[in-house]
Amino acid sequence: MEVITGEDGGASDENIRELFSKAYRTAPSIVFIDEIDAIASKRENLQRDMERCTVTQLMTCMDESHRIAKPDDTPKNAKTSECKLGYVLVIGATNRPDVVDPALRRPGRVPDENARVQILSVLTRNLKLEGAFDLVRISRATPGFVGADLAALVNKAGNLAMKRIIDGRKLELSRESTDTEPNED
Structure with a gap:
């Protein structure tokens, strides 16, 4: 189990990408983010660009949740038919839904x-x-x-x-x- 928090500094974007990459490789998978408001607060309220980038990275990864995923041992030149669907279910929990970026609730998410x-x-x-x-x-x-x-x-x-x-x-x-x-x- 991996934990991503907003306290990881600049590494948060990379941690999110790695977490979702691992989830796609082992799909079907569930990514549970407790206290999602810590890393996905409303972007207009965020002071630092790094925090905005983290929210954007999370949404980008979520949008890829229905992409084709290749297992680690599959050659990069493998045909799409040799790959499996990489469905990833993302669950975010918070006690403060009012501070979560509304784009997280966009259709498709x-x-x-x-x-x-x-x-x-x-x-x-x-x-x-x-x-x-x-x-x-x-x-x-x-x-x-x-x-x-x-x-x-x-x-x-x-x-x-x-x-x-x-x-x-x-x-x-x-x-x-x-x-x-x-x-x-």
Whole structure:
């Protein structure tokens, strides 16, 4: 496991390139960057060019996540058919999403519609869903959403459904109690 932090100075760009190069060589791979805000803060807020370059390097590497990767032992003149697809999933975690460069959430860097359907399927698999619950429709209505956004959406929908059920039950109970009270008339 390798760790990249914003404290690596000028070596951060090289560390990011090396990390992604290794991930492509061993693809399919997952690159998890904890506290991504430390190396991918909004570029307009960064004071040093070196920090801007680090953010740009990260995004460049992420954009290459669907490139053709050649294993280490493959000759450089090997045909494309002899190479494997180098899919790399990049996961960034932060407690401060407001300081992360918004370009990280650009289309192509976030789940597409099919991936959002799969994420929603996982998030709702243990939930009791009633009626015509269309995950594809929800996925179409949530472009730009990442896994955390979808989890928050599912959580909020669950909370609203529970509130609606509880409010409905309270209303029923209050009607029952008024119906059973003796009438003074």
